[in-house]
Amino acid sequence: MTTQLTNVQVRDIEALVHPYTPLHRVREIGPLVLDRGKGVYVYDTQGKEYIEGMSGLWCAGLGFSDEEMVEAGTEQLKRLPYYHLFGAKGYEVAIELAEKLKEIAPVPISKVLYSSSGSEANDTQIKLAWYYNNALGRPDKKKIISRVKGYHGVTVMSASLTGLPNNHIDFDLPVPRVLHADCPHHYRFGLEGETEEAFVARLAANLRALIEKEGPETIAAFIAEPIMGAGGVIVPPEGYFAAIQPIFEEHDILMIGDEVITGFGRTGEWFGSTAVGYKPHTISVAKQLTASYAPLSAVMLPQFMVDALESESAKIGVFGHGYTYGGHPLGCALGVKAIEIYQKRDILGRVRGLAPLFAARIAKLAEHPLIGDVRVKGLVGGVELVADKKTKRPFDPKQGVGAKIVGFLQARGAILRAIGDTIALCPPMVISEAELNELFDRLEKALDDGEAMVTKDGLRG
Template sequence: MTQLTNMQVRDIEALVHPYTPQHRLREIGPLVLERGHGVFVVDTQGKEYIEGMSGLWCAGLGFSDEEMIEAGTEQLKKLPYYHLFGAKGYEVAIELAEKLKEIAPVPISKVLFSSSGSEANDTQIKLAWYYNNALGRPDKKKIISRIKAYHGVTVMTASLTGLPNNHIDFDLPVARVVHADCPQYYRFAQEGETEAEFVARLAASLEALILREGPETVAAFIAEPIMGAGGVVVPPDSYFPAIQPILAKYDILCISDEVICGFGRTGNWFGCETMDFVPHTISVAKQLTASYAPLSAVLLPQFMIDALESQSAKIGTFGHGFTYGGHPLGCALGIKAIEIYKKRDILGRVRGLAPRFAERIKRLEDHPLVGNGRSKGLVGGVELVADKATRRPFDPKKGVAAQCVAFLQARGAILRAIGDTIAICPPMIIAEAELDELFDRLEKALDDGEAWVRKEGLRG
């Protein structure tokens, strides 16, 4: 049993921690943080950690950017809160919407703000239904997501999420949601199947799913360009070009969930550019404000705005919105974040670091615990296996990756275990020396993990 500090005891008695084994909190003890600087965070005992996950894939500018802090402070002094309901507006919301339209990879007519990625994706589904009702297609309402997808935790977005722990005993998924195959070649390719054959099979399977459900009932397909919380799944480069014509054939909206991939993470403004597909609508959050305040947005094309206006005329109003959607603080920080991404050439920085990042991830494939390493830009993952030759996973109840992450935390770095994949998503401002130090500590933590696996006899 861990000897807990007074602050840790107060934490346990006060907080419910998301995505945490609640029954083990007193055993493992929470990490209580006090401050941050650059790519580091510091706990209440003064110990410093390299934050290799950008918090939750989101703190792209690190934890102490003075320009961001100044922009937020100025906005709080000027207009600390207002809303966009009832034809109200303010300059920072207008300016941020204009900036998003400028950098969008597809023509965007208007922007609808909310507070979180879950809210943005929930809004996407409501608008897809609203749009089809406007067109007189009341049956075209099913949404195709994918196994291992992550789109949020509201009732609807948790249903879109293709992970069992988001469904079990929450009585999810709800109706109208179907899940297509996961495009992870390493885990789901059939024996002897080439990557091209794998993609062809998934494309044929998607079309068969649409035909089985009935194209007249399928409204939209939602996808992360790179699947984050499902285990950092990087699809084959040919995957999206193979499935996009199928969606177009059956008049199915294509929604790009850019909550993790947006704003430079993959080396382009948006992940759909990196993975070569053209969405109709886009969800953004997280690095939109470098996570210095909550904010999200849905980027909408003109044909959907036309539907909103026609239904508004029919009903009398547009009955959707959030109290904090377009919060002035978030909008001011979003404007400043985009300005910083441009003037500091953060996209170029990510592209410059990406080869070193990929090299260090691939080097880990030589480790006895690691079966596969994968990355794009500055997001990646290493998948741990019990048997490298057969790709046999560990018993998930043993929590091998979680134990390795605990060893890493003891060595002064923070990453995230997703099943038996260790996710890596450092702030985009990370220096190459800091990146190498992160991987050096990870290698040592994996050595610790290998010793633990041998001691416990976990390979079976």
């Protein structure tokens, strides 16, 4: 508990509403006010150094203060600091980035539609799915299937797609037309004695039953993260997407790939869809699109959807969608440079090279008394805290064990994120082996701090 706040912390409390924060406790715990960053480290206003083990919010894949990125942004600000793409206007960096996205896309892509955030991109995806079906004369085909524990953003529609209660409670969400299918988390939702293969078969059967109950003629699209991020770093069982994809194909249901977290090398592939065998029709990207050096997102569209957009525009007279900052020149310039860096520095190869060490260190954590399950793919992972390893019994959420352990870790000079009682890891892809080992060393010590706390306070009861 913070007993004496610095002047800048007090000013922060008086000025800001902090997202995804227990607002009633900010004055008690005190905000961490950061001043600068370099490489995989960030520094607070007191000069203390922290390993940023979450790449900010899953996004700073190239770390902080990369000189090439800073130079690219500076040059674009000097050349054309702002313009827009409305009314058939354009500029070179927006075109160049779209071409690069088409080149590296995991499925055939025809055109790119920009926005500013992952939430906006996924919100746009749903508008386009509805627009597409109207263009085809299917006005009733409008429901969207998401999944329990899926995360797709915080706009009214994208938060409705998100399958997490805290994104719905007292926001009057979800809105109609949104359905939530099963979460592909075998550890938590598998039946006793049920193999992963049987679990996948059951989820596929449940999905088919849901579609038949609602009526396939009423369902427009399915949206999925290849790996569920904010739902707890949930890596689907082998064969999951292969089992469910034919169901959507059979019923002419669009498949949307939410690559906001998993895009641009995080899994060791350009896109997480490739890593898990998912072949979506459309793709949302953001975060590592610009290595987080500026806000930018994009929806990547196949030709058949572009054709529908053009035909409906001809009927109405205009395509009535777009954002003031969608395709902002600064974001596009940084996106072009980020992809160039990913390619020339072989970031995918770097992730693949670090992945065995990352996986080994996470696997070791499974031995800790507090850890019930571990998940990992490439350079993203999660460790799930439990009160009882044998029964998988979780801690009471009100105890905030995950948040307390992340607090212990912060005191030891590293930043990770507690998603309930799952601790997520998503370090910058430029992290070295020594830095990665140091991050895990500090996490192990923080878990020991947590075990001492749990034992002392009797939180397992």
